[in-house]
Amino acid sequence: KAGVTQTPRYLIKTRGQQVTLSCSPISGHRSVSWYQQTPGQGLQFLFEYFSETQRNKGNFPGRFSGRQFSNSRSEMNVSTLELGDSALYLCASRLAETYNEQFFGPGTRLTVL
Amino acid sequence: AQSVTQLDSHVSVSEGTPVLLRCNYSSSYSPSLFWYVQHPNKGLQLLLKYTSAATLVKGINGFEAEFKKSETSFHLTKPSAHMSDAAEYFCVVTMISGGYQKVTFGIGTKLQVIP
Numbered sequence: 001k002a003g004v005t006q007t008p009r010y011l012i013k014t015r016g017q018q019v020t021l022s023c024s025p026i027s028g029h030r031s032v033s034w035y036q037q038t039p040g041q042g043l044q045f046l047f048e049y050f051s052e053t054q055r056n057k058g059n060f061p062g063r064f065s066g067r068q069f070s071n072s073r074s075e076m077n078v079s080t081l082e083l084g085d086s087a088l089y090l091c092a093s094r095l096a097e098t099y100n101e102q103f104f105g106p107g108t109r110l111t112v113l
Numbered sequence: 114a115q116s117v118t119q120l121d122s123h124v125s126v127s128e129g130t131p132v133l134l135r136c137n138y139s140s141s142y143s144p145s146l147f148w149y150v151q152h153p154n155k156g157l158q159l160l161l162k163y164t165s166a167a168t169l170v171k172g173i174n175g176f177e178a179e180f181k182k183s184e185t186s187f188h189l190t191k192p193s194a195h196m197s198d199a200a201e202y203f204c205v206v207t208m209i210s211g212g213y214q215k216v217t218f219g220i221g222t223k224l225q226v227i228p
Contacts, residue, residue: 004156006156031214033216042218042219042220042221043203043218043221045216048214055213055214056213056214056215090156090157092157094214097209097214098209100145100164100207100208100209100214101147101159101162102159102216103159104149104156104157104158105156106155106156107154107155107156109154
């Protein structure tokens, strides 16, 4: 069974631009979570989607948004990029609401210049 | 409320010697505990998990961890370090309540293996 896939793997943007990252969960998994990883802040939870509904949200500004499609694929959007948004963005999927084991994708490395 | 403390940000061991990565947790409820490993420029890979069954948990690549409720600890060990073990390790506590999952990551411990 294929693992969690994320595209693109690397992105370079400039301040003020917007970006969309994509995540395809493991087949059959209905929950997708997004995390931001930076050297200074470590791993921080962004949001979780389950069956196309945002179930939980971390403490990030409204410039960070996401959505989930009916096939469980998820996208994350960051608008008006800032230098501090440079990070590794990780997506994780889990089977269902009662399952707490997450499977992570390889991440998207975003660099904001 | 829940929290995770990884007591060492860096650990250095010689190849072939034991590895000990320390993790203490705090949780209002019975938590699920995980250890993940992250190699450079890679995502997180699950090493092992504790979900209220056996307190000694065996994982992949020879790693194991022991859940000690009295000490609120979940330390990761391996009898003999290999060069390929050099990576960053994260201790994670999760709780599911009402379908919502709360996940808390430790700050990570970078393991260096010296040949």
